[in-house]
Amino acid sequence: MALCEAVSCGSSLLWPRVLLFGDSITQFSFQQGGWGASLADKLVRKCDVLNRGFSGYNTRWAKIILPRLIRKGTSLDTPVAVTIFFGANDSALKDENPKQHVPLEEYVANLKSMVQYLKSVDVPESRLVLITPSPLCEAAWEQECLQQGCKLNRLNVVVGEYARACLQVAQDCGIDALDLWTLMQKDGQDFSSYLSPPPRSHPHTLHWTLTQGRNG
Numbered sequence: 749m750a751l752c753e754a755v756s757c758g759s760s761l762l763w764p765r766v767l768l769f770g771d772s773i774t775q776f777s778f779q780q781g782g783w784g785a786s787l788a789d790k791l792v793r794k795c796d797v798l799n800r801g802f803s804g805y806n807t808r809w810a811k812i813i814l815p816r817l818i819r820k821g822t823s824l825d826t827p828v829a830v831t832i833f834f835g836a837n838d839s840a841l842k843d844e845n846p847k848q849h850v851p852l853e854e855y856v857a858n859l860k861s862m863v864q865y866l867k868s869v870d871v872p873e874s875r876l877v878l879i880t881p882s883p884l885c886e887a888a889w890e891q892e893c894l895q896q897g898c899k900l901n902r903l904n905v906v907v908g909e910y911a912r913a914c915l916q917v918a919q920d921c922g923i924d925a926l927d928l929w930t931l932m933q934k935d936g937q938d939f940s941s942y943l944s945p946p947p948r949s950h951p952h953t954l955h956w957t958l959t960q961g962r963n964g
Contacts, residue, residue, distance in 0.1 A: 770833030774801025806837040807858035820869040835881030844901035880911035
């Protein structure tokens with residue numbers, strides 16, 4: 749009844765916004781079975797889920813573009829929740845991929861900078877979530893690298909270092925974190941069931957696309 753009255757009166761129907769900010773794992777998350785699509789489905793008619801994933805980005809570039817995505821203003825401009833999901837590209841090996849590699853110390857500083865900016869534009873502290881980089885399937889990624897004519901340029905153990913740093917940032921900033929790197933490898937499980945190959949039209953995808961997994 750309230751909805752009908754609002755429509756008949758010409759009132760705008762506005763939903764709170766949830767913003768997903770990250771690299772290719774976020775950009776491709778709205779593909780069929782992806783985690784972003786699943787979240788949007790669960791929040792339908794409750795929140796608008798906005799995909800602001802940028803394939804190939806690291807935190808160095810992300811902190812530059814963030815103020816252009818969210819600015820302090822009316823409540824309509826400020827999301828009620830934001831996920832920050834970077835590290836897959838930052839953790840690239842410096843010798844093999846110097847363009848995307850970001851040193852661990854700078855990665856930490858960049859994450860803290862983004863968190864502080866979001867707080868400054870009135871995103872509730874309790875609605876900020878850092879997501880660690882997911883584990884890397886080295887065998888699968890090595891095949892992708894070979895097809896691109898380069899050596900394996902990422903190692904799962906290095907990704908783990910960035911994941912732990914991400915968790916420390918969350919603790920230092922007093923916000924929530926989702927430790928995908930640990931959860932997807934818990935008890936030695938085969939985390940490849942949560943992954944699907946990147947589209948061939950996006951050769952610079954750095955990790956396989958994170959999906960809901962075989963069991964939904």
